Amino acid sequence: MQIDWVTVAAQIVNFLVLAWLLHRFLYGPITRAMERRENAIRTRIEEAEETREQAEARARELEQERAELNARREEILEEAREEARRLKDRLQQEARAEVDELREAWRAELDEDRNEFLAAMRTEAREGFRTLADDALRALADTTLTERMAEAFAARVGDLDEVDAERLRGAVRRGEGLVITLGSDVSGALRGTLTAAVRKAVGDEVEIDIPESSDDFTGIRLKAGGETLDWTLDAHLDRFADRLASAFPTEDARETQDDDANGGRGAGDSTLGDSHGGTAAGGKGQASDAREGAAGDG
Amino acid sequence: MEFSPDATVFAEVGGFALNATILWTWVVMAILVAISLVVRFQVREGFVPSRLQAFLEVVVEEIRRQIREVSESEPGRFTAFVGTLFLFIAVSNALTVLPGYIPPTASLSTTAGLAICVLVAVPLYGIAERGLTAYLRNYIQPTPFMLPFNVIGEASRTLALAIRLYGNMMSGTVIVGILISITPFLFPVVMQLLGLLTGMIQAYIFAILAMVYIASATRPRLGARKGATDAD
Numbered sequence: 001m002q003i004d005w006v007t008v009a010a011q012i013v014n015f016l017v018l019a020w021l022l023h024r025f026l027y028g029p030i031t032r033a034m035e036r037r038e039n040a041i042r043t044r045i046e047e048a049e050e051t052r053e054q055a056e057a058r059a060r061e062l063e064q065e066r067a068e069l070n071a072r073r074e075e076i077l078e079e080a081r082e083e084a085r086r087l088k089d090r091l092q093q094e095a096r097a098e099v100d101e102l103r104e105a106w107r108a109e110l111d112e113d114r115n116e117f118l119a120a121m122r123t124e125a126r127e128g129f130r131t132l133a134d135d136a137l138r139a140l141a142d143t144t145l146t147e148r149m150a151e152a153f154a155a156r157v158g159d160l161d162e163v164d165a166e167r168l169r170g171a172v173r174r175g176e177g178l179v180i181t182l183g184s185d186v187s188g189a190l191r192g193t194l195t196a197a198v199r200k201a202v203g204d205e206v207e208i209d210i211p212e213s214s215d216d217f218t219g220i221r222l223k224a225g226g227e228t229l230d231w232t233l234d235a236h237l238d239r240f241a242d243r244l245a246s247a248f249p250t251e252d253a254r255e256t257q258d259d260d261a262n263g264g265r266g267a268g269d270s271t272l273g274d275s276h277g278g279t280a281a282g283g284k285g286q287a288s289d290a291r292e293g294a295a296g297d298g
Numbered sequence: 299m300e301f302s303p304d305a306t307v308f309a310e311v312g313g314f315a316l317n318a319t320i321l322w323t324w325v326v327m328a329i330l331v332a333i334s335l336v337v338r339f340q341v342r343e344g345f346v347p348s349r350l351q352a353f354l355e356v357v358v359e360e361i362r363r364q365i366r367e368v369s370e371s372e373p374g375r376f377t378a379f380v381g382t383l384f385l386f387i388a389v390s391n392a393l394t395v396l397p398g399y400i401p402p403t404a405s406l407s408t409t410a411g412l413a414i415c416v417l418v419a420v421p422l423y424g425i426a427e428r429g430l431t432a433y434l435r436n437y438i439q440p441t442p443f444m445l446p447f448n449v450i451g452e453a454s455r456t457l458a459l460a461i462r463l464y465g466n467m468m469s470g471t472v473i474v475g476i477l478i479s480i481t482p483f484l485f486p487v488v489m490q491l492l493g494l495l496t497g498m499i500q501a502y503i504f505a506i507l508a509m510v511y512i513a514s515a516t517r518p519r520l521g522a523r524k525g526a527t528d529a530d
Contacts, residue, residue: 002302002304002406003406003407003410004304004317004319004407005407006314006315007304007317007319007320007405007407007408007411008407008408008410008411008414009411010320010323010411011319011320011323011402011405011407011408011411011412012411012414012415014320014323014324014327014411015382015383015386015411015412015415016415017327018327018330018331018382018386019378019379019382020378021327021330021331021334022330022331022334022378022381022382022385023377023378023382025331025334025335025337025338026330026333026334026337026338026354026358027358027377027378027381029337029338029341030337030341030351030354030355030358031358031362031377033341033342033347033351033355034355034358034359037345037347040345041345
């Protein structure tokens with residue numbers, strides 16, 4: 001075991017040189033690289049932490065916004081429901097009003113058609129009856145309905161009660177002339193017969209006018225100012241029209257009948273029986289009906 | 299039988315003998331510096347370093363960690379001295395696997411030189427850290443009567459450093475030489491592997507002891523700390 005002091009000195013120098021070289025080329029660069037990497041990692045961690053905090057803050061904001069939106073959504077939905085409810089009610093009311101209007105128009109049209117139908121039936125019945133009676137009398141009795149009506153008129157004017165006769169005379173005294181209107185054309189002889197019968201009942205000095213015949217009615221009508229005496233089929237035709245009207249009631253009457261039927265069926269049946277009874281009693285005599293009508297007009 | 303590489307002289311220039319110790323020391327130095335230069339010029343600043351850089355980072359960081367644990371302070375200026383001690387001894391011992399290589403640490407001149415470096419470095423670090431007076435006060439702690447013993451202790455531990463490393467490495471070389479003459483193949487391989495382990499352990503021990511000595515010099519002794527505490 002020996003020590004070479006020159007070698008010792010050389011090794012000391014070698015070691016110091018090596019320490020300096022390693023310090024310069026190994027420890028320094030490696031340590032700095034690690035420190036830079038640590039700093040970079042620390043920076044990234046801090047950035048990640050900051051980003052995470054921002055993300056959490058943003059998440060909280062979004063959560064709050066979502067909660068607000070949810071609350072607002074419920075409010076908007078409630079407003080929309082209320083608006084829809086109001087719109088539905090308004091549309092229902094409009095539709096109901098339109099349906100009512102259409103139904104009223106339809107009813108009015110039905111009533112108009114019904115009235116036209118009843119008027120046409122009344123006219124047809126009057127013309128049919130007159131034609132039938134005229135033809136039957138001409139064929140079987142060699143006379144006409146007009147001649148028979150004129151003779152009957154003359155006879156009944158002569159049998160006027162004193163009240164009616166006085167009313168006619170009063171009208172004449174007031175200067176109101178007499179007008180005899182017929183439902184069909186008459187001959188001159190019949191005109192004379194009618195004029196004579198009326199003058200006999202009222203007075204000879206009375207002026208009597210017999211204008212052209214009218215197609216508005218069947219029979220004879222005597223007018224003196226505001227006084228009128230009818231010997232016509234109008235009352236019979238009116239009853240016939242009433243029966244037809246009963247057979248074809250208006251929509252309102254039909255609804256009323258339906259309501260009554262739902263409440264009690266017996267009342268409707270009795271009304272129908274009365275109608276038939278009236279028809280049978282209608283043929284008793286024209287004169288009394290005519291007098292009732294004259295009294296009513298007076 | 300000559301086991302000291304100091305005796306193997308390759309050349310003599312101006313009275314200076316270039317023996318095997320110095321030559322192999324330069325080889326070790328060249329290897330270490332070459333690797334350092336490679337890493338120095340290929341340092342990657344990114345998050346993924348190269349494999350060599352990663353290996354050296356592990357080594358350097360482990361050295362720093364050991365220094366930090368022993369000194370209980372940041373490695374800082376200790377790294378170059380202690381780290382170089384470890385790397386030089388470790389590489390010197392590890393190269394014994396090469397045929398014909400004689401580790402410089404098997405030379406008492408090398409271990410004595412390293413021990414002298416430690417002997418000088420300890421007071422330098424102590425004075426730099428604590429000041430000349432505070433450092434010299436260590437030698438009279440806990441009482442001035444301990445001065446000769448402290449000086450003897452300082453010298454003896456330096457001698458122990460040198461002898462321990464030299465003895466281990468020289469004995470390994472001697473044993474391998476003897477075993478080669480007895481059993482040419484099997485035992486030398488086993489002893490080489492054992493020598494690698496012993497070399498690493500010796501490098502660690504030498505560096506750690508040097509750091510312990512430096513750390514003890516940079517901190518007040520236990521008695522002085524206790525007295526200072528009582529004075530406070």
